[in-house]
Amino acid sequence: MSDIYTRLVANALFPLQERLKKHDTVKVRQAMEESQWWPQQRILEQQAARLRDFLADIGSHVPFYRDLFAREGFDPQKVTGPADLQALPFLTKSVIRENKDTLRADDAQGLARFNTGGSSGEPLIFFIGTERVTHDVAAKWRATRWWDVDIGDPEIVVWGSPIELGSQDKVRLIRDRLMRTELLPAFEMSDAKVEGFIARIREVRPRMVFGYPSAISHIAGYAEKKGIRLDDLGVKVVFVTSERLYDHQREIISRLFACPVANGYGGRDAGFIAHACPSGSMHITAEDIIVEIIDGEGRVQPPGVSGEIVVTHLATRDYPFVRYRTGDVGVLSEDRCPCGRGLPILREIQGRSTDFVISADGTVMHGLALIYVLRDIPGVASFKIVQETTALTTVFVVPGPLFEAGDVGRIQEGLKRRLGASVTIDVKLVDVVPAEASGKFRYVVSRVAA
Structure with a gap:
């Protein structure tokens, strides 16, 4: 009441x-x-x-x-x-x-x-x-x-x-x-x-x-x-x-x-x-x-x-x-x-529509397919995935206490399985993942999907 x-x-x-x-x-x-x-x-x-x-x-x-x-x-x-x-x-x-x-x-x-x-x-x-x-x-x-x-x-x-x-x-x-x-x-x-x-x-x-x-x-x-x-x-x-x-x-x-x-x-x-x-x-x-x-x-x-x-x-x-x-x-x-x-x-x-990504062979998939790769790694505290082109994806990662040296390779391997073996996965370790200018946060941003 x-x-x-x-x-x-x-x-x-x-x-x-x-x-x-x-x-x-x-x-x-x-x-x-x-x-x-x-x-x-x-x-x-x-x-x-x-x-x-x-x-x-x-x-x-x-x-x-x-x-x-x-x-x-x-x-x-x-x-x-x-x-x-x-x-x-x-x-x-x-x-x-x-x-x-x-x-x-x-x-x-x-x-x-x-x-x-x-x-x-x-x-x-x-x-x-x-x-x-x-x-x-x-x-x-x-x-x-x-x-x-x-x-x-x-x-x-x-x-x-x-x-x-x-x-x-x-x-x-x-x-x-x-x-x-x-x-x-x-x-x-x-x-x-x-x-x-x-x-x-x-x-x-x-x-x-x-x-x-x-x-x-x-x-x-x-x-x-x-x-x-x-x-x-x-x-x-x-x-x-x-x-x-x-x-x-x-x-x-x-x-x-x-x-x-x-x-x-x-x-x-x-x-x-x-x-x-x-x-x-x-x-x-x-x-x-x-x-x-x-x-x-x-x-x-x-x-x-x-x-x-x-x-x-x-x-x-x-x-x-x-x-x-x-x-x-x-x-x-x-x-x-x-x-x-x-x-x-x-x-x-x-x-x-920009939360969707396109693999090297043209397959359109939801960004969740990539999100799950990083969520399965305990050492990743937070992240943001930016698909620059079908040949390049950048991943910003804030490492947590459990982050291991091999986690970068795991991220690259997991995303390549979804986007294509020829795709370059550039993992950048950062202190903080910035929000958008509006204050919103997006886990996946594709500059390719429309």
């Missing part, structure tokens, strides 16, 4: 903040909490109607789509569902860069400039309107409440984005204190920093923790190594997002904090796409988000088939994201969740 202060924040302070920002977040969240229990067919019918209205709107007010629809002979009024989107081209980062101004609605007001972290290449600059912000906050708020926690419950956020950290002015600090949320910067994870993080977590005794799975699992692992308990704090749930959640990360986080781990999937560019419910399903925010899965030729794939995740966000009329290629790889499901929600399910999120 939430305490009195949490109810004050969730029912008064946060709604007041949203009204002052001219966001109808409470109303949107309440509608979402009703529609999540609808039969899936009713949800999809509502989605189709919103899609038709959305496309008609941007066809009238967004120069890029007004010209595109005229050129392609596309009539939004004839749209009956997501399948009709296949008549439109994909939106990519390069298309957005080349058409930054014409993607803006001619009646858009109050657009905010955003950018992605650029961990996989050049940062993307784009704009977000009030409707998009409102709906994304509402969707996240709804999913938070699935886990018996709410805005206003004590929260620790382990994050590393320069955008969040750069906005920690006095107004935001006061607001965060009122909302009982505290940021721990995930840029530097030295032993001294992590010890300070653990001390602060123990002092705050949060009901929820939110952040990168790599950072939170690292904190949990350090606490276990030092014999520091985290299971006596009353943490109800750990929310993780922005990176792939690996099984070993889920295990150690769940065990050390003695609570479930709830995975979330989305991004600054694509929006709040899916979140795990307590029954374990990743539910798509179908009121706002249409997800397509495509193969390498751009053909839409049925549920159960892996491919790139393509997103259409129906709350982006001021700066539309229509058939946006995320670069992530996933699988849709036709299953229904035992929780009773009618929201569609994203069965798997397999990572970014």
Whole structure:
């Protein structure tokens, strides 16, 4: 049960903040909490109607789509569902860069400039309107409440984005204190920093923790190594997002904090796409988000088939994201969740396309095939694998106390078995493996896979 202060924040302070920002977040969240229990067919019918209205709107007010629809002979009024989107081209980062101004609605007001972290290449600059912000906050708020926690419950956020950290002015600090949320910067994870993080977590005794799975699992692992308990704090749930959640990360986080781990999937560019419910399903925010899965030729794939995740966000009329290629790889499901929600399910999120590697003979495989090689060597404390070309892979390794002279050869031999005997495996022993510029961590980065 939430305490009195949490109810004050969730029912008064946060709604007041949203009204002052001219966001109808409470109303949107309440509608979402009703529609999540609808039969899936009713949800999809509502989605189709919103899609038709959305496309008609941007066809009238967004120069890029007004010209595109005229050129392609596309009539939004004839749209009956997501399948009709296949008549439109994909939106990519390069298309957005080349058409930054014409993607803006001619009646858009109050657009905010955003950018992605650029961990996989050049940062993307784009704009977000009030409707998009409102709906994304509402969707996240709804999913938070699935886990018996709410805005206003004590929260620790382990994050590393320069955008969040750069906005920690006095107004935001006061607001965060009122909302009982505290940021721990995930840029530097030295032993001294992590010890300070653990001390602060123990002092705050949060009901929820939110952040990168790599950072939170690292904190949990350090606490276990030092014999520091985290299971006596009353943490109800750990929310993780922005990176792939690996099984070993889920295990150690769940065990050390003695609570479930709830995975979330989305991004600054694509929006709040899916979140795990307590029954374990990743539910798509179908009121706002249409997800397509495509193969390498751009053909839409049925549920159960892996491919790139393509997103259409129906709350982006001021700066539309229509058939946006995320670069992530996933699988849709036709299953229904035992929780009773009618929201569609994203069965798997397999990572970014650059988390896949290509062997010398052209075989495409997930980076996990390489990760397991290093995880099986006790002397490897941490690592990062960078596939430079199909002929060269660099491995950054932080050696632990059990590291042996022969471990370099074991790494090279294991990776050659997967990538090809002719591939050069350059193992570099380092003191620390740096995170990406955004503060995220990626075990595998391929400069070859796309």
